[in-house]
Amino acid sequence: MITLSYMCERARPFNQSGWDEHGFLREGPFWPYGLPPAGNANFAWAQHVVRKMSPTGRGALLLPTGAASTTKGAESRIRAALVDADVLSGVVELPAGLIPHVRQVLVIDARDSATNVKRGRRAVPEEARERIAATFAAWRGAPGHAPYEDVPGWCGSLSRDELAETEYDVLPSHHVAAPLVPSVLPDAPERAADLTDELLGLFEVSRRLEDELRDLLGEL
Structure with a gap:
């Protein structure tokens, strides 16, 4: 620059x-x-x-x-x-990155920031409004603010080329989705052993119920 x-x-x-x-x-x-x-x-x-x-x-x-x-x-x-x-x-x-938003568009997904104030009414609280203002100020490089960074699920800075690839879709929720949290799966052999024990226990319960039912039918 x-x-x-x-x-x-x-x-x-x-x-x-x-x-x-x-x-x-x-x-x-x-x-x-x-x-x-x-x-x-x-x-x-x-x-x-x-x-x-x-x-x-x-x-x-x-x-x-x-x-x-x-x-x-x-x-x-x-x-x-x-x-x-x-x-x-x-x-x-000048150093690179001083004006990161040149020819870019800031998008902020604030859908989850509202709170219920009374039945049928919602409002954006002061804390959320301050976060929106602070994000925009950081993106603009305003003094006193930390350097801007994209935050998954909250904000992103998009170039014109990136927007063109989406046919100029500027809806924030389409660009700043929260990252998927990988599910933690237990070790496969350990899980298989647990399921086997559970199944054998169900078989035992099934046999006991069957015996009790036969006894009841025999008394009729």
Whole structure:
């Protein structure tokens, strides 16, 4: 992850594809540093924010690491033009994982958090509401919160590709199911011995009941 300190007005989402599927923006004064590639909007956003800045404006643009070094024709040429035009003042390469939710969706399954308050009515208690808020804050990387982690049965952070594989099903319960708890089975020989003893005991009870029934029938 890197930050490119361009003279720009605000950060934009990166690695966006299909930014101009209909070709409406391919002509005109939008791209003074070069036409961005159709499949990636990184340098479309970079040029957009540069154009929107005042002559003395400054800002920071968050981009993926590859934007600083890719040798793809269009992106390489635009990067060179930005450097030559002296609008790029600095580049900071950041640690991985600082923004884990970029291009992801947080899902929280809070179905089991409700409590009964009176007949026919349920409510989400304060503790559950705080847990939901804390989970979302951790996912966003808010200060004062532990790093976000997926919790089976509670929450998960899904990429767009993962959602696409499910036809963009975003129902939390379909993605964060609790893990199956493996059942602990006794040792097979020991279990077989227990069942044999139980069966022999039932046979004994059956014979005793049969004898008692014969005695009763003989008295009739």
